[in-house]
Amino acid sequence: MALQGPILVIGAGGFIGANLFRQILQYRNDVFASTSKPYIPWRLDDISPKNILHCNIIKKHELELLFETHNFKTIFDLAAYGAYSKQDNVDLIYETNFMGLLNLLELNSKFAIRAFVHAGSSSEYGLNCEAPAESAEMIPNSHYAVTKVGAAHMIKYYGILKEMPVVNLRYYSIYGAYEEPDRLIPTLLRKGMNGEYPPLVQPDISRDFVYIDDAVLATLMCANADFTRLRGESLNIASGKKTTIRDIAAASKQLFNLEKDPVWGDFPNRKWDLKDWYGNPALAKELIGWEATTPLAEGLSQTAEWQKDYSKPLYEKKLVQDKIRHKLTAVIACYKDGQAIPIMHQRLTDTFTKIGVDYEIIFVNDCSPDNTADVLQEIVNRDDHVIAIEHSRNFGSQSAFLSGMQLSTGDGVILLDGDLQDPPELIEEFYKEYLNGFDVIYGRRVAREGSQQLALFYKLFYRIFRSVSFVPIPVDAGDFSLMDRKVVNELISMPETDQFLRGLRAWVGFRQTGVDYVRPERMFGVTTNNWRKNLGWARKAIFSFSFVPLELLTYAGIALTGFSFVAIIIQIALYFLWPGTPHGITTIIVLILFFGGLNMMAVSIIGEYQGKILEEAKKRPKFIRRQVYRKVY
Numbered sequence: 094m095a096l097q098g099p100i101l102v103i104g105a106g107g108f109i110g111a112n113l114f115r116q117i118l119q120y121r122n123d124v125f126a127s128t129s130k131p132y133i134p135w136r137l138d139d140i141s142p143k144n145i146l147h148c149n150i151i152k153k154h155e156l157e158l159l160f161e162t163h164n165f166k167t168i169f170d171l172a173a174y175g176a177y178s179k180q181d182n183v184d185l186i187y188e189t190n191f192m193g194l195l196n197l198l199e200l201n202s203k204f205a206i207r208a209f210v211h212a213g214s215s216s217e218y219g220l221n222c223e224a225p226a227e228s229a230e231m232i233p234n235s236h237y238a239v240t241k242v243g244a245a246h247m248i249k250y251y252g253i254l255k256e257m258p259v260v261n262l263r264y265y266s267i268y269g270a271y272e273e274p275d276r277l278i279p280t281l282l283r284k285g286m287n288g289e290y291p292p293l294v295q296p297d298i299s300r301d302f303v304y305i306d307d308a309v310l311a312t313l314m315c316a317n318a319d320f321t322r323l324r325g326e327s328l329n330i331a332s333g334k335k336t337t338i339r340d341i342a343a344a345s346k347q348l349f350n351l352e353k354d355p356v357w358g359d360f361p362n363r364k365w366d367l368k369d370w371y372g373n374p375a376l377a378k379e380l381i382g383w384e385a386t387t388p389l390a391e392g393l394s395q396t397a398e399w400q401k402d403y404s405k406p407l408y409e410k411k412l413v414q415d416k417i418r419h420k421l422t423a424v425i426a427c428y429k430d431g432q433a434i435p436i437m438h439q440r441l442t443d444t445f446t447k448i449g450v451d452y453e454i455i456f457v458n459d460c461s462p463d464n465t466a467d468v469l470q471e472i473v474n475r476d477d478h479v480i481a482i483e484h485s486r487n488f489g490s491q492s493a494f495l496s497g498m499q500l501s502t503g504d505g506v507i508l509l510d511g512d513l514q515d516p517p518e519l520i521e522e523f524y525k526e527y528l529n530g531f532d533v534i535y536g537r538r539v540a541r542e543g544s545q546q547l548a549l550f551y552k553l554f555y556r557i558f559r560s561v562s563f564v565p566i567p568v569d570a571g572d573f574s575l576m577d578r579k580v581v582n583e584l585i586s587m588p589e590t591d592q593f594l595r596g597l598r599a600w601v602g603f604r605q606t607g608v609d610y611v612r613p614e615r616m617f618g619v620t621t622n623n624w625r626k627n628l629g630w631a632r633k634a635i636f637s638f639s640f641v642p643l644e645l646l647t648y649a650g651i652a653l654t655g656f657s658f659v660a661i662i663i664q665i666a667l668y669f670l671w672p673g674t675p676h677g678i679t680t681i682i683v684l685i686l687f688f689g690g691l692n693m694m695a696v697s698i699i700g701e702y703q704g705k706i707l708e709e710a711k712k713r714p715k716f717i718r719r720q721v722y723r724k725v726y
Contacts, residue, residue, distance in 0.1 A: 252325020
């Protein structure tokens with residue numbers, strides 16, 4: 094195959110994308126399937142994960158990383174949303190079909206792409222749907238059609254004015270293996286195998302059916318075509334034949350030897366649907382020499398063979414995946430937690446399985462001196478849900494969390510300490526609140542096992558912290574939390590070096606709520622915290638989120654200045670009214686010590702703020718990764 098690689102098939106989890114990707118993969122290994130799904134889509138169930146990439150074209154930073162890593166030369170963009178009636182999120186229709194394409198084209202202009210083939214749609218013609226040529230008027234009749242028309246104009250702009258090798262393909266009614274099981278052809282064939290017809294609409298409704306192999310061939314031919322003639326063009330990928338529902342039913346009757354005739358229903362009550370919808374493929378034949386060659390009967394027969402032999406387990410997996418609403422990422426900060434990590438991994442796996450989500454688990458080894466690295470390597474080797482990060486030195490738990498958050502791909506991210514004092518089972522309660530629309534769900538420690546003296550200290554600190562902070566900080570809430578992706582993106586984009594996440598989590602806002610739990614004692618070993626570290630945490634929190642210490646100095650200065658002025662007046666009055674009043678060195682010494690101590694305290698408080706300014710001005714990285722471990726295939 095003459096395509097210049099590496100090759101990227103975007104939207105490869107979809108019907109046409111999956112067939113295209115599989116076809117290329119038969120001949121070469123430098124082709125990658127990209128999907129926005131956080132899991133491997135059912136159509137790619139048997140494909141090696143090393144050829145599958147996860148990227149959402151709406152997110153520029155994900156695209157940039159993908160292209161910088163692989164330097165793709167041939168791009169097939171089959172990502173789309175809104176083609177099916179169940180895809181009714183209007184914002185997502187415009188973001189995916191228009192802004193996503195814009196992101197791709199802007200990137201492609203920087204990476205010397207050899208060929209860019211975009212999946213358009215016959216829906217672009219809208220109400221003008223009876224064999225229109227590519228130059229015909231477009232009258233879009235749905236949000237999906239509007240975005241596809243806009244995409245076609247964008248392709249023309251980048252192709253003609255920016256001379257990019259881009260082309261837009263307007264696919265008509267493509268059918269074949271891996272099509273959505275609830276569509277007309279798969280339903281017709283499934284029912285036909287059982288000796289019956291599905292419910293059918295009026296027999297004279299027509300469509301332009303193109304077998305998937307013909308559509309894939311057209312797509313590949315475009316990528317290999319002479320772009321000096323093709324760039325910026327839109328081509329109809331159609332058979333040019335007006336095939337009615339009556340014709341489809343007759344083909345099914347012959348294929349399965351059905352005895353009865355179908356029962357016809359009414360025309361569907363959908364404003365965007367039309368009675369006749371077929372294309373004119375003349376330009377595709379002229380520019381790339383393509384035409385549909387698979388007869389309807391042959392295409393139906395081949396599709397029926399695939400459905401009979403392969404579809405059942407895949408359709409079953411699809412039903413499972415359709416129930417998966419989110420992907421969650423657990424980020425665990427590990428330091429001297431080698432014994433606890435295997436238990437944490439198992440409990441997290443059990444919890445995610447129980448609540449029915451896709452998931453990934455990111456362990457961050459913050460240069461732990463025990464056997465944490467070996468334990469993580471063993472887990473990564475046997476579980477492809479796990480990623481392990483190793484830092485070059487100990488940067489602290491806040492940096493460890495940020496390191497994991499940067500690599501996370503979940504819709505929601507959960508932060509946990511590696512010592513099992515944050516019970517993974519509580520994630521089930523977090524997720525319930527997440528489904529209720531909350532963006533941040535934090536664990537609220539209503540009680541602590543272990544030292545009650547330390548527990549009292551923590552409770553006192555949180556209440557003092559809340560009272561002096563300039564943002565409402567939840568009391569008794571640590572880092573243990575579930576945060577929506579938009580919250581995570583805000584946190585990891587913040588430039589400050591010395592981050593206090595539980596404070597920043599409150600500062601960014603969004604909808605937040607807490608879930609009560611009793612914090613257990615550490616399961617293994619002893620805590621790495623001590624009174625000095627705890628006081629350091631308190632200083633970090635207060636000086637990051639409060640100006641009250643400076644305000645107190647201001648008030649103290651005003652009060653003491655007033656007191657000094659009054660004392661001077663009294664001293665002068667005593668000198669003239671009672672000349673014999675004794676004067677002592679003790680008073681002077683006490684005042685000197687008092688004001689000297691106050692000055693030292695003021696300097697230290699100002700120094701704390703100046704120290705934070707100095708640390709931020711250095712712009713040092715928050716962490717340095719030594720290595721990232723993933724399962725090797």
